[in-house]
Amino acid sequence: MRTCLVVDDSSVVRKIARRILEELDFQIIEAEDGEKALEACKQNLPDAILLDWNMPVMDGYEFLGNLRSMPGGSQPKVVFCTTENDIDHISRALHAGANEYIMKPFDKDIVAAKFQEVGLIDQMLPASA
Amino acid sequence: MNQADYEYLRKLLKDHSGLDLSADKQYLIESRLLPLARKSGLSDISEVVQKLRGGSSSLVTQVVEAMTTNETFFFRDKAPFDHFRDSIMPEILKARANRKAVRIWCAAGSTGQEPYSLAMCVKEMGARLNGWRVEILATDISQEVLEKSKAGVYSQFEVQRGLPIQMLVKYFKQNGDLWQINSDIRAMVQHRKFNLLHDFPQLGTFDIVFCRNVLIYFDQDAKINIFARLAKAMEPDGFLVLGAAETVVGLTDVFKPFPDRRGLYRPSGMVGASAKAGSTTWPKLSAAAGL
Numbered sequence: 001m002r003t004c005l006v007v008d009d010s011s012v013v014r015k016i017a018r019r020i021l022e023e024l025d026f027q028i029i030e031a032e033d034g035e036k037a038l039e040a041c042k043q044n045l046p047d048a049i050l051l052d053w054n055m056p057v058m059d060g061y062e063f064l065g066n067l068r069s070m071p072g073g074s075q076p077k078v079v080f081c082t083t084e085n086d087i088d089h090i091s092r093a094l095h096a097g098a099n100e101y102i103m104k105p106f107d108k109d110i111v112a113a114k115f116q117e118v119g120l121i122d123q124m125l126p127a128s129a
Numbered sequence: 130m131n132q133a134d135y136e137y138l139r140k141l142l143k144d145h146s147g148l149d150l151s152a153d154k155q156y157l158i159e160s161r162l163l164p165l166a167r168k169s170g171l172s173d174i175s176e177v178v179q180k181l182r183g184g185s186s187s188l189v190t191q192v193v194e195a196m197t198t199n200e201t202f203f204f205r206d207k208a209p210f211d212h213f214r215d216s217i218m219p220e221i222l223k224a225r226a227n228r229k230a231v232r233i234w235c236a237a238g239s240t241g242q243e244p245y246s247l248a249m250c251v252k253e254m255g256a257r258l259n260g261w262r263v264e265i266l267a268t269d270i271s272q273e274v275l276e277k278s279k280a281g282v283y284s285q286f287e288v289q290r291g292l293p294i295q296m297l298v299k300y301f302k303q304n305g306d307l308w309q310i311n312s313d314i315r316a317m318v319q320h321r322k323f324n325l326l327h328d329f330p331q332l333g334t335f336d337i338v339f340c341r342n343v344l345i346y347f348d349q350d351a352k353i354n355i356f357a358r359l360a361k362a363m364e365p366d367g368f369l370v371l372g373a374a375e376t377v378v379g380l381t382d383v384f385k386p387f388p389d390r391r392g393l394y395r396p397s398g399m400v401g402a403s404a405k406a407g408s409t410t411w412p413k414l415s416a417a418a419g420l
Binding site for chain 2: 085086087090091094100101102103106107109110113114116117
């Protein structure tokens with residue numbers, strides 16, 4: 001089973017994300033800030049990381065820089081998931097090595113579409129008419 | 130909704146749009162027409178029907194539009210756009226090397242996600258299309274969705290379903306919570322209100338037709354009829370792309386499935402034969418976007 005690290009300081013968001021991603025067959029690990037996420041990655045690199053931007057201690061952007069420079073750190077697919085929805089933030093994230101970007105609020109369709117986009121899940125079978 | 134009202138709406142929709150509702154689609158009518166009823170100051174479906182029976186042609190148009198507007202998103206199903214880039218366009222580049230022109234028709238263009246996805250695919254092909262004339266015609270039965278398509282403005286939700294983030298950054302401008310597709314992409318798509326039950330010749334001849342997730346609403350005879358007319362509106366070496374749940378198999382032999390490419394079809398006689406450019410007619414649709 002593929003693993004996804006959900007990094008968000010809001011337990012509510014983590015819970016929503018967990019429910020969506022478990023339906024998409026991911027095993028979930030949670031972290032409440034970038035530093036805890038980095039510790040989790042040092043133990044075991046996940047296949048995917050759903051990453052908030054604004055968090056105490058270490059924000060998502062700084063975490064991403066640290067992740068990408070650690071051994072094997074280029075492997076996980078990183079999908080930002082944040083209320084920072086302006087083009088400057090999106091561009092910065094992409095330059096720092098993010099694979100995709102979700103602007104909050106989000107729903108299952110958006111998460112599935114973005115995870116599909118970066119090859120984390122297979123294409124969904126289209127619903128028949 | 131009583132049975133008489135339902136039967137009246139079924140017949141009206143079939144006559145005006147070809148939409149073929151089965152006997153149990155009351156819920157669909159209610160979910161689509163109740164908002165319209167409220168907007169028009171009517172209290173329920175039976176008042177809508179009453180006004181329709183009274184001969185309100187503007188209400189007929191609104192009812193047809195409300196019932197035929199379909200969900201759509203950028204790069205819907207993904208595979209058709211992979212086919213477009215990897216199978217269709219390489220062959221068109223060869224077959225039309227002299228003419229350097231290609232005409233594409235989105236026969237149910239809806240709110241623009243499909244024609245603009247194709248326009249972005251074309252743009253991504255870059256220098257390979259230098260000097261080419263690429264025309265993308267988006268038609269829809271609904272004026273309201275065509276207006277939205279022309280404006281090219283989408284909500285944050287809409288741009289996150291199917292559109293890769295790099296494409297959003299590259300081809301859209303942000304305006305608050307809304308995103309507008311860039312004017313050079315908008316200029317590649319022409320819009321025209323059109324009912325698939327009407328004659329196609331006025332639209333000219335096409336190399337590529339996307340006709341996805343619209344035929345499912347037509348009955349079998351209308352489908353067969355549309356396929357026959359589509360074949361005449363296409364170059365003999367053209368490509369037809371249908372929705373994932375649609376097929377020509379068992380309905381017509383004017384198109385044949387393209388091997389190993391789900392949803393992709395070619396006019397019969399073409400599959401396996403070498404490509405030969407026909408003589409595209411250019412109708413007076415206004416200038417195509419230069420690339």
